[in-house]
Amino acid sequence: MKIRTNRAFENLPKNYLFSETAKRISDYEKTNPERKVCRLGIGDVVLPLGKTAIKAMQTAISEMGKTVHGYAPESGYDFLKESISRWYLRRKVEIPSEWIFVSDGAKNDLGALSDLFGKNPIYVPDPGYPVYADANLLGNHRVYRMAAVKENGFLPMPQAVHHKRAIIYLCSPHNPTGTAYTKKQLQSWVNFARETDSLLIFDNAYEAFQPEDSPHTIFEADGATECAVEINSLSKSAGFTGVRVGWSVFPQNALRLLWARRQACKHNGVSYISQRAAQAALSEEGIAEIREHTAYYLENAALLREALRDNDVPFAGGVCSPYLWLQVPEGYTSWDFFDQMLRKAQIAATPGAGFGKYGEGYLRLSAFASRETVTEVCHRLWKCF
Ligand code: MLT
Numbered sequence: 001m002k003i004r005t006n007r008a009f010e011n012l013p014k015n016y017l018f019s020e021t022a023k024r025i026s027d028y029e030k031t032n033p034e035r036k037v038c039r040l041g042i043g044d045v046v047l048p049l050g051k052t053a054i055k056a057m058q059t060a061i062s063e064m065g066k067t068v069h070g071y072a073p074e075s076g077y078d079f080l081k082e083s084i085s086r087w088y089l090r091r092k093v094e095i096p097s098e099w100i101f102v103s104d105g106a107k108n109d110l111g112a113l114s115d116l117f118g119k120n121p122i123y124v125p126d127p128g129y130p131v132y133a134d135a136n137l138l139g140n141h142r143v144y145r146m147a148a149v150k151e152n153g154f155l156p157m158p159q160a161v162h163h164k165r166a167i168i169y170l171c172s173p174h175n176p177t178g179t180a181y182t183k184k185q186l187q188s189w190v191n192f193a194r195e196t197d198s199l200l201i202f203d204n205a206y207e208a209f210q211p212e213d214s215p216h217t218i219f220e221a222d223g224a225t226e227c228a229v230e231i232n233s234l235s236k237s238a239g240f241t242g243v244r245v246g247w248s249v250f251p252q253n254a255l256r257l258l259w260a261r262r263q264a265c266k267h268n269g270v271s272y273i274s275q276r277a278a279q280a281a282l283s284e285e286g287i288a289e290i291r292e293h294t295a296y297y298l299e300n301a302a303l304l305r306e307a308l309r310d311n312d313v314p315f316a317g318g319v320c321s322p323y324l325w326l327q328v329p330e331g332y333t334s335w336d337f338f339d340q341m342l343r344k345a346q347i348a349a350t351p352g353a354g355f356g357k358y359g360e361g362y363l364r365l366s367a368f369a370s371r372e373t374v375t376e377v378c379h380r381l382w383k384c385f
Pocket of ligand 1: 018041042043044107129175
């Protein structure tokens with residue numbers, strides 16, 4: 001075979017971050033089968049699905065035994081889009097269901113969005129979810145990094161952008177640092193985007209971890225429907241990492257038409273069963289279950305915060321986010337320290353450098369774990385510092 005392959009792959013790190021960490025953890029486990037590794041690495045949920053979603057799935061399966069539900073509409077069933085619209089109304093934000101596109105999770109949409117862009121400067125937070133940069137590099141877009149560092153509270157502001165007509169990725173509460181923008185800060189971003197004809201891509205995957213009076217959607221900011229696209233997920237809130245449902249909101253006509261065309265070409269909808277589960281997760285009962293789950297993970301985060309303080313480890317996050325961002329001791333790179341934690345204390349974390357160059361010197365701990373695991377980690381932390 002002599003085909004030419006996409007040279008843009010050469011611009012990506014050799015391995016995807018979570019594939020590399022999974023490999024190192026599994027290699028360690030193979031050579032040390034007697035040691036129990038506590039996993040606080042990838043942000044995958046550990047609590048089972050809520051009862052409301054399960055019941056809806058069971059009903060949907062029975063229905064499918066009686067009636068045919070073939071290809072789902074590309075942008076999602078109306079029943080789910082209407083539930084999503086109502087979810088926004090809880091925040092006093094009007095999002096017509098025609099703006100909503102149901103997806104099989106935020107990652108796919110975040111990865112696919114670059115299909116829509118011509119030649120624009122792309123700005124991503126660094127450290128940030130690796131998909132923002134990787135997907136744009138694969139599409140041969142020029143990517144600029146906005147440093148999310150201690151000096152700016154790990155939250156880059158518009159001063160970090162030096163172009164007009166930029167495409168700017170934001171995530172709040174931020175993965176991986178666990179910090180979150182205030183309403184005022186989000187309004188500054190929206191004002192900036194409008195003044196500079198830029199587009200904000202707002203990754204809202206961790207919204208459920210925010211306190212009630214904090215922003216729960218970019219569309220709470222005035223004018224955001226002119227300049228923002230929002231990507232949502234039920235993975236971390238309703239525990240849908242294995243079910244796969246999310247949604248994206250495209251308020252601007254031109255982008256929405258392109259996205260609809262793109263989806264018609266490359267996407268074939270989300271299963272009826274999953275969409276019924278998502279509808280249930282967004283009902284009053286479903287939202288109450290989401291609150292219970294996020295409260296559990298936030299209690300884990302509080303225990304980790306306390307243990308880090310006891311060990312004099314500087315850190316951010318863990319208050320309105322399942323992630324804690326801790327400084328590794330001097331003399332270590334974040335990958336060295338990741339290996340060290342695994343070897344010395346059997347704690348699996350995620351090295352900060354995997355989220356970008358400004359993540360060097362840091363490590364992410366995830367509170368998506370059982371209470372037992374988190375308690376064990378709190379007891380073992382001293383071995384690493
Ligand atoms: C993470 O752990 O940062 C992500 O949630 C993993 C993912 O969603 O791909």
